[in-house]
Amino acid sequence: MPTPILQVKGLRTEFLTDGGIVRAVDDVTFDLYPGETLGIVGESGSGKSVTALSLLRLVPDPGRVVGGQVLFRNEDLLQISEDDIRQIRGRDIAMIFQDPQSSLNPVLKTGFQIDEAMLAHGTPKGQAHARTIELLKKVRIPAAESRVKDFPHQLSGGMRQRAMIAMGLANTPSILIADEPTTALDVTVQAQILELLADLNRELGTAIVMITHDMGVVAGLCTRVIVMYAGQIVEEGPVEQIFDNPQHPYTWSLLRSIPRVDALRHERLRSIEGIAPDLLHPPKGCRFHPRCPFRVEKCFTDEPSLEEVAPNQKAACWVTMERARREMGADELVDIRPGAGSGVRRGELR
C-alpha cells in the first residue's frame, strides 16, 4: 500500500446552536491515497459536507473543528497558521462546490477569476492568462478564447461548473475535493462532468474526494467509498466490494431503497424506516439502531467502532450483514421495520 497523501484522524466538528451542541462530524478517521477517487456518501445530516469543509478549515459559524488531526505532507492542517492554510487552499488542495452560481463572483469575468486563483499563489500575470485558456480547453469548454471574457451568468450551469473545475485545477493540486458538484445539474450534464472528472483524474493524477448522496455517481467515478451516517463513518472499502456485499445494514438498506433503471421487474422498494437522526440528541448506542431491521440488544447501548469485516473493508456494526443473512434471513426478509430481523423491537417508534 502506498503512503496516503492525506490522513484524517479522529476529526470532530461541532455546531453551537440555540438548542445545544450538534456533533456534525464525530470521530472520523480515514486515509486518502495519491491519485485515487474516494467517494464520501451519505444523506442529509450525515456530516459528509462538513467533513470536507473541516479538512480545509472552511467550516462556517457557528461551527468549529474541535478535535482530531488532518495530516498532509507531515503537517497537521488543523494546527498550522492562517497564512499557511491559505497557501494550501487552492494550491495543494482545491475544493469545488455544488452551486457554481454562488461560488463564482457574478460581477467579474470568468477568466479573470481563474487568473486570480493562480495569481494568488505566485504565478506571473502573463503566464496565468495563457494557462487559463489552456485550462478552459482542458475542461472542454468550447471556444475557450472568447469564453474567457464571459461573465458567469452568460455561461450555462454545466459550463459554470467546468469553469469551477478549471479554477480548482489551476495550480495543479494533489487533491481536489468536490462537494456535490453535479447535484444541481441536469442528468445529461452531470454525466459529462463526471466523465470529465474521471478523465482528469487519470490524466493529471489528482486525487478526487467526491462528496455525494448519489450511489450511482459513486459507482461510476470512485474506487473507494466511505459511507457516513449521523456524523460517523459506518462503512468503508473498495467500491465493488461495498456494492456487492455491503456489511453495514445502513449501506445495505440504502442500496435496496434505490430504484434501478436497469431493473428487470418492478419490485417494491425496501425503504428505511423512520426519519433522519436528530443530531442534537443522537440515539444512544449505535446511531442507526432506531431504524435498523437487524438490531440486537447490544446496539441500544454500545456504540460500535469501525472494524475490519472483510479484506480492506470496514464496518461499524455489532451484527453485520453476514450474520444478518446467516441468522436472520436478511435477503428474504419482508418486514423491514426496526428489529424485525432479530425480533428485538424494544417498543415501536413513538
Next chain:
Amino acid sequence: MAVTVRVDAVSEPVQASLWSDAWRRLRRNRLALAAAIYLILLVGVAIVAIFYTPYRMSATGIAPDYATPSLAHWLGADNLGRDQLSRLMIGAQISLIVGVGTQLLVLAVGVPIGLLAGYYRGWLDQVVTFVINVFYGVPDLLVALILVFLLGPSLANIIIAIVVTRWMDMARLVRGQTLALREREFIEAGRASGAKPMKMLFGHIMPNALGPIIVQATFGVPSAILFEAFLSFLGAGVQQPTPSWGSMAKDGVDAIQFAPHMVIAPAIVLSLTLMAFNFLGDGLRDALDPRSRR
C-alpha cells in the same frame, strides 16, 4: 386496511408555535424587555390619570407661576401655576391615544390596500402605486398643518392628519410582503385546494406577513407621537387647556431662561417614550425574524 400504517416518530417539539418561539427570544433581549416594562408603566399612569391626578390639570394658580419642584408639586408648576405632574400624566394619555390610534387606522387602511395591490397586480397595483407615490410627494408637515387648519385642531383631526401622511409606509410594506409571499408554494397549494381569494389574502398571506407588519406599527407609534408633539409645539396640536407633551415643551422653551425645569420633564419623558418604542420595535423585529429560527 390494506394500506400499511407506519407511525413515524417526531422529534421533541421544542416549541408549540412560532409565536411562543418569538416570545422566548424577545424575553432574552434585555433592552426590549426594559422598554416594554417602561411602556406598561406608562400605560398604567395614563389609565390612572383617567381617575386621579394629584391636581386638576386645568387648575391655574394652585402654585406660584414657574414654581420649582417641591414636595407639593413634584415637577413644579408651569407659567400659569398649573401642576406639571398632573399635566404630564394627562399628556401621556394624549400621546398614547395619538400614537396607538394612528397606527390602528394605518393598519386598517394600509394592510388591505397593500394586500390587494400585491396579490392582484395589474391595473389595481399600478393605480395603488401611483397613489402612494403621489402621497409621498407631498410634504407631510404641510398637509397636516393644512388639514388641521381646515378641520379644526381636535384630537381626532390630528389623528386623521397623521394617518393621511403615514398610511403609505404600511401599504408599501404589505404590498412588498405580499409580492414575495404569493410566489411561495403554500400559496399555490392553497389555490390548488380550492381556496377563495379572500381566504388566500387574509388566511394565508396576511398571517405570514404579520411579523413585519407588527414591527412597522410599533415603529410607527413613536413617529406619530413625535409628529403630534411637533404640531403642538407649533401651536397646531391639541388645544389648551388639554396638555400635550409637545405644548408643554413649547411653554417650557419659552421660559427656559428662568424656569428650565418646565422643559426638562416633558422633554425627558417624550424622549424615553420614543426610545422605548424603538427598542421594543427592534426587539420585536429580531424576535420575529424567521431566519434566526433553527
Next chain:
Amino acid sequence: MSAAITDMRSSPRPAGAKALMRVESVVKHFPAGLGQSVKAVDGVSFEVREGETLGLVGESGCGKSTLARLVTQLLPVTSGRIFYEDVELTKLRGEKLRQQRRQMQMIFQDPFASLDPRMTVGDIIAEPLDNFGVMKGRARDSRVQELLRIVGLNPNFNNRYPHEFSGGQRQRIGIARALALKPRLVVCDEAISALDVSIQAQIVNLLEDLQREFKLTYLFIAHDLSVVRHISDRVMVMYLGKIVEIADSTETYANPKHPYTKALLSAIPVPDPKIQRGRRLVELTGEIPSPLHPPSGCRFHTRCPIARVPAPCAETEPPLEEKARDHLAACHFSSDV
C-alpha cells in the same frame, strides 16, 4: 403487507382505456419583454388514462412544471384545450373552475415551502374541506385524523406545526391534504425530489399503496428517471416545450425511439460499479437552447447525434406519431435510434 417481489406494473392501461384527462395542443407562452416570449409549452397533446401513473420527465427548461400547472389550471393556457372527463377545463372560470378542483389535487416539491408555516397540521390538511364547506366540527376532525393515519402519521399530530416535522413527514402531510377531497387525479410535481434517498423510497411506496387503495390516477413529474420508471405505467419525455416520446415505461427504457430519450437514459448513473463502468454515454453536442428561440424544425436537431441537416431535421418538425403499438415518438429517424 404483500411480499416484496411482485410485479405490480404488469398491466399498464391499454390505449382504449378511458381517458381521465385529455390535453389538446396546449401552448403556454410567457411574455419576456421586447416582443419576445418564453415558449415554455409549445403544442402538447396527450391523455391521462384512468387509474394509471403517467410519468413526465425532462431536463430544465423542458416545460414539465409549467405543464403540471396548466393541467390543474393554476396557470391559464395561451391556447389549446384541456378536458377533465368531458368537462372543458380551459373554458371554466372563477367559481366553476374552483369547484372542478375537487377532482384534481396537487402535491408539491418543497416539503418546507408547500405548507403554510402559520397553520397547524390539522388545519392544513382540512383546508380543502373548509374551502368547499364539505365537513365541519366532529366530522371534519375525524376525517383529518383518518387522513393522518392513512399517510402513516400519528393522528394526534394535528395540533402541531409544520416546522416540528422532518421533510418526509411534511411531504406526507402534503399528501394527506391532497387526498382530503377524495380526488381522482393527483399531480405530483417533483413530489420526492427534495427528500433524502431513503425517505424517497418510503414516499414512493406510500404513493403506490394509496393508488391501489383509493383508485387514484397520477401524473408524476420528476427529473429522476429511475424513480419515474419505477412508479410509472407510461412515461412522457419532454424537450424544450414539446413531447418527444410517450410509451409504456418498460418499453421506453428498453427501446427508446427518440435520440433524446436514448441520450437521457445513457446518462442515468446506475448504482452498480460493474455495470456503470461498462456503459457508454451518448454525448450531446452543445447546450440546451433557450426557450426564447427554439430551433427550427425538430427542436432537438442542434444536439442530435443522428440528425440530418438541413433536411428534414432542421426544416420540418416531426409529428408525434405511433412508431410501435402504443409507443409514440417525434422523430424522423426513429428506426435509427
